[in-house]
Amino acid sequence: MKIGIVTFHSAHNYGAVLQAWSLQEYLKQQGHQAEIVNLRLPVIDKLYRIVNKTNKRVTGIWRVDQFINEAYYQTRRIYRYIMPDSGKVEKYRKFENFINHTLPVTKEFNNYEDLCKAKLQYDALIAGSDQIWNAVMMKDINPAYFLQFANKNAIRISYAASIGTDEIPAEYKMLFRRYLRDFDHISVREKRAKEEVEALTSLPVDLVADPTFLLEREDFDKLLEKPKTTGKYIYVHNVHLSRVDEALNSVVEEMSKRLNLPVIHNWSKKVFSNEAGHFTGSVGEFLGLVASAEYVVTNSFHCTVFAIIYQRNFITVPHFKHPDRMRNLLDTLGISEHLIGDKKGIPEDLQQLAIDYHGVEEKKSAMGIHAREFLRKSLTAKKANDRKAYRETEDIFQCYGCGACKDICPQQAISMEADEEGFLYPKVDEESCVHCGKCEQVCIHRNADIRNKKEADFPAVYAACHKDKSVLDRSASGGAFTAMYRSILKKGGAVAGVRYGGDFQVAYDLAEDEEGCQRFCGSKNVFADSEGIKPKVKELLESGRYVLFSGAPCQIASLKSFLGRDYPKLYTVELICSGGGSPKVFRKYCDYLENTYKSKLVSMQFGNKFKGPGDLFVVTEFESGSIDVESAEKHNYNRAWLDGNIQRPSCYVCEFAGSKRGVADITIGDYKNVSKHHPDFGSVQGVSLVKINTQKGKNFFEEFKEELMVEESTWKAAYAANVKEPIQMGLNRAKLMSEIDEKPIEELLASYNRRRKV
Secondary structure: OEEEEEOOOOOOOHHHHHHHHHHHHHHHHOOOEEEEOOEOOHHHHHHHOOOEEOOOOOOOOOOHHHHHHHHHHOHHHHHHEEOOOHHHHHHHHHHHHHHHHHOOEOOOEOOHHHHHHHOOOOOEEEEOOEOOOOHHHHOOOOHHHHOOOOOOOOEEEEOOEOOOOOOOOHHHHHHHHHHHOOOOEEEEOOHHHHHHHHOOOOOOEEEOOOHHHHOOHHHHHOOOOOOOOOOOOEEEEOOOOOOOOHHHHHHHHHHHHHHOOOEEEOOOOOOOOOEEEEOOOOHHHHHHHHHHOOEEEEOOHHHHHHHHHOOOEEEEOOOOOOOHHHHHHHHHHOOHHHEOOOHHHOOOOHHHHOOOHHHHHHHHHHHHHHHHHHHHHHHHOOOOOOOOOHHHHOOHHHOOOOOHHHHHOOOOOEEEEEOOOOOEEEEEOOOOOOOOOHHHHHOOOOOHHHOOOOOOOOOEEEEEEEOOHHHHHHOOOOOHHHHHHHHHHHOOOEEEEEEEOOOOOEEEEEEOOHHHHHOOOOOOOOOOEOOOHHHHHHHHHHOOOOEEEEEOHHHHHHHHHHHOOOOOOEEEEEEOOOOOEOHHHHHHHHHHHHHHHOOOEEEEEEEEOOOOOOOOEEEEEEOOOOEEEEEOOOOHHHHHHHOOOOEOHHHHHOOOOOOOOOOOOEEEEEOOOHHHHOHHHOOOOOOEEEEEOOHHHHHHHHHHHHHEEEEEEOHHHHOOOOOOOOOOOOHHHHHHHHOOOOOOHHHHHHHOOOOOOO
């Protein structure tokens, strides 16, 4: 099995590289082809750079090899850098050598975007160990450490991942929910992390040992280099790069005095009164110093681990912020008395700290067995493809709010209720429910039956615009939808679409005339309520009427699932969709506008192109006759939508976004950058992308295409600048939506508007 590992392997930290090597080495021993995905983020690499820049004109993160090459070939630039001491340079080289040669790694990637573009192919991907989910330390969470770049069929596993803190910050929990749902198997390394993660996923969360416990002492002996020093010593390892740990130092001084032993430590300057030397060596030399020490005193988790592996006498001083994993480890092994906060905690009789390593080895062995079993099960299990309905999981990311479950329920036991963000979710009245299972059967989540089947001639793609200039001028793009609904109206049919209601609520409705259909034109950028529309459409179809149903792909899927069969007189057209904004945010914004203008809203166009299709405006009209005109790029509500900060959770994992086959008979949207592929359309006031997905769609297209100027295109060209995948959820989405009841809506939206601040 080919396995990729994503972890903090590039930190110049002995624990970081050894935990990465341990997981990789264990997988190799099991016969797998394992490699480290070489993600070298600047936020991590800059912590270990050794060349300090003194000229602000020079940017970037410089490594030793870059410095040497630049200095050799362009000596006039040498004065711009402060040279580090030779010990730091040597340590840097040793770490880079271990990372790039002892750890088999892929080519280097410096950001998540480049990692996605690489399209790496693995049978399985493992995230962990180390503090890869520490949002506080990283000042964000990177999707790469949640395996969001993984190829579709790869098994996704987290192994001993750490959040690094006692709890996940509230503003990050929505992102965690989003990313955790894509894992097949989850494990963490701390009890508190287990509790925090379990609250955010429906998957079981296991507690496993650090990867170093997957191996035996003999495995690390392959890396170990014997120390050059002679005689007994205390090895002291301070995990902090620059912070002086007074508690650690006090324990060291006391132990040095009591044992009458000199100290070797990992700082580059004198710290202790009785020193035998400083250590800035290789990974192998670090193991050698620990393995040969008479005593180890440390505030490092991994130094503690290797003191245990090599059965040394040791004292661990708790990390000043996050001592949990040290405490958990020592409690599990039955040696918690070795966690000592300061010199006052050292017992008078040091024999009280004597360790029964036979008992410790039994417990350590049990930890390793459990960890290895987790990996075995995770790597041999079939990839999860569970089609559970929202009712079973209450996973907000898998509910599209389409209401099919409510509409199909024979007992009317389901209602759609808004959550704190304003999005509708089904709620079951358990007393009325007869558990017939129809709601689960009709759920569109992971329901492959509602997708269009692969056909050789489809999709067929066109650039199109209406021949009637008046239609083109008032259309959001090229007016293709107008040609469609007029064709249906001529047959005496009805059209379903999204409109603004009298109270300016956004909802699906039916229309049977030109005026009603025009209300469906134009983007609404709000999640639309579809209550009752599907039964009405079914009634029309059963009576033999033609119906054109237009809407978001998820709503087309919902209609098809609800109907349960094909109706020859039903035509469906889906919009290229970037998600539906929060109805609650939109309502609050509308209230703000009405209060500001002292008048009721009558219309809002999100893509008015009176200055041309490349310069769109949001135009809002009021009963009083007032009109608000603002650039669509800078408009506070529209900007929040464009940036993906207010959409429904399911929009960020949408199964239908950018689908080449589509769900509807026809897909329409704005043909972006059309002049690049179709120069003849370059001067046209808006061009529609029309994608034909089915034979029925083709037959329908033949009925109305005479109303359009049409030029054949390709899927690749048409979607080069269009939606091909779900929108990305970022931290701003979680923050903004958590504050909608705390701040005035205009102030809140403006604070997240990267194009304009008020």
